[in-house]
Amino acid sequence: MVLKKAPCLFGSAILLGLLLAVAGILLLIGVPIDGIVNRQVVGQDFLGYTRDENGTEHVNKMTESWLKPPYKMQLNIWMYNVTNVNGILKRHEKPNLNEIGPFVFDEIQEKIYHKWSANDTRVLYKNKKLYFFNRNLSCSNCDLSQKITIPNVVFQKLVDAADTTIFGIRIKFAIENVLKFVSEAPYITVKVSDALFDGYEDPIVDLVCKNKILSFLCETNTLQKRIGFFYGQNGTTDGIYEVDTGRPSPMNIGHLYTWNNLTIMPEGTWDTVAARMINGTDGQLFSPMLRRENRLSIFVPQICRSIQMEYQKDVAVSGVPSWRFVPPLDLYDPKRPENRGFCNKNGVPRYFENTTVQIENCLPAGLIDLSRCQAGSPRVYLSNPHFYNSPMELWHAVTGLSVPSANNDLTTVDLEPTAGVPTQAKRIMQINVGMVKGSLSITENTTNVIVPVLWMNETADFDQGTRDQLIQIFNAKHYSFIGGVVSLSLGLIAWMAVFVVVFVYSRQTEEEEYSRLVLDEDEVETTDAPPQEQENQNLA
Known part of the structure; x- marks a missing residue:
């Protein structure tokens, strides 16, 4: 039953490894996180007003810092x-x-x-x-x-x-x-x-x-x-x-x-x-x-x-x-x-x-x-x-x-x-x-x-406040890099696991096939022995 499911499991493992590897590469080069961070930065990078939940206008944080640089x-x-x-x-x-x-x-x-x-x-x-x-x-x-x-x-x-x-x-x-x-x-x-x-x-x-x-x-x-x-x-x-x-x-x-x-x-x-x-x-x-x-x-x-x-x-x-x-x-x-x-x-x-x-x-x-x-x-x-x-x-x-x-x-x-x-x-x-x-x-x-x-x-x-905001950007990209390394590593491990399993399974199959051939040869030799030898063997 397990052997029948092996191709399906191997295929799933290969697909999972591929997805993890692709995700890891994208994270390493910063594609998804850069897009998120960049959109966030661009969305806040202007001088002007924002509205609170009551609809009242206030100058945004960037404008506050601009008016009185900290x-x-x-x-x-x-x-x-x-x-x-x-x-x-x-x-x-x-x-x-x-x-x-x-x-x-x-x-x-x-x-x-x-x-x-x-x-x-x-x-x-x-x-x-x-x-x-x-x-x-x-x-x-x-x-x-x-x-x-x-x-x-x-x-x-x-x-x-x-x-x-x-x-x-x-x-x-x-x-x-x-x-x-x-x-x-x-x-x-x-x-x-x-x-x-x-x-x-x-x-x-x-x-x-x-x-x-x-x-x-x-x-x-x-x-x-x-x-x-x-x-x-x-x-x-x-x-x-x-x-x-x-x-x-x-x-x-x-x-x-x-x-x-x-x-x-x-x-x-x-x-x-x-x-x-x-x-x-x-x-x-x-x-x-x-x-x-x-x-x-x-x-x-x-x-x-x-x-x-x-x-x-x-x-x-x-x-x-x-x-x-x-x-x-x-x-x-x-x-x-x-x-x-x-x-x-x-x-x-x-x-x-x-x-x-x-x-x-x-x-x-x-x-x-x-x-x-x-x-x-x-x-x-x-x-x-x-x-x-x-x-x-x-x-x-x-x-x-x-x-x-x-x-x-x-x-x-x-x-x-x-x-x-x-x-x-x-x-x-x-x-x-x-x-x-x-x-x-x-x-x-x-x-x-x-x-x-x-x-x-x-x-x-x-100032410390600006540093904290910039550190968040750095951390997002840093964690993206770490996540990329982990994801790519897991993908490679998945591929290696499939390779090892396939290799071990192939070796076992070869050994079983070899053992079967040897047994078959022994049976043939026993069956083909002369009648006298068989009688002697029986007497013995």
């Missing part, structure tokens, strides 16, 4: 103190820099205004940033009231005025007279707090504004009365953003339509239309279902342009698998045709005669000219800290800088690729001032040089 954010700043001003002005010395820091600030962001538009497919908002000095986390000798010596941005405007105005000789003479009444000019000593957020009043400005010949510099806002590298950026917003809410397409979430009602930066900001275009996202929201081969485009109002980020490697942030994106090496390379629009066709100062370091009308690679983006057009340049990814000639033009490295000096954004949620971000940059010799007597012993003022590391780390 991320832990900090701003770390290292100041460069110039220690040899006399040597620079009198003995042709390179600027020597002493790095002080970090000065740590706790950062809080919140949306102080938001308005839905275009049938809730777009939202306009203002983002407010607040910074609070954290003495406990700052270096032991870091105090905002301590004084440092830094390049004088205002003085550089006087250098330009003496060399470029149509009444150059008269202007130069007036400037030389003004400089007799100040104790410092090319470099200035100020409090750290004033150099950063509070701003300082340069005594030169007051003297220039009172001078009849030079007063035009104040009237045309060429000289700013209060100077600070982050002046006016604490407790304020950086404009009005109009972004996509993710409805009806979650893949468009965060797409930036306008900034301050502009789709393109004003003419004169950069040299080409392509360079002035406002592209990408606002840098706070990213689309789900990221792809490694796609670059991220982010608009940064502080530098008046969009930048790109490309996939670098897989990382794990507090147990959450993430993809790390970094600025591509070609982003600030002026030799590339697509980047020439960010140069200046009207010319920039020459800091290096070597054209492999600095080509005509452009800054060296790795630098962004902020002069056309800031009020008063100060000669301020942005770079990676310690001139990382810039020609080493910039690093050698000063002394005291640490050796650049990717670990300390590279901006990174880590994103969970399924939800497109940032798990960790580091915005790292250095602010520099271009010091030009000009024709004033006080700078006759100097050379054109780019002098770092500070470098900063602004960090954002996701």
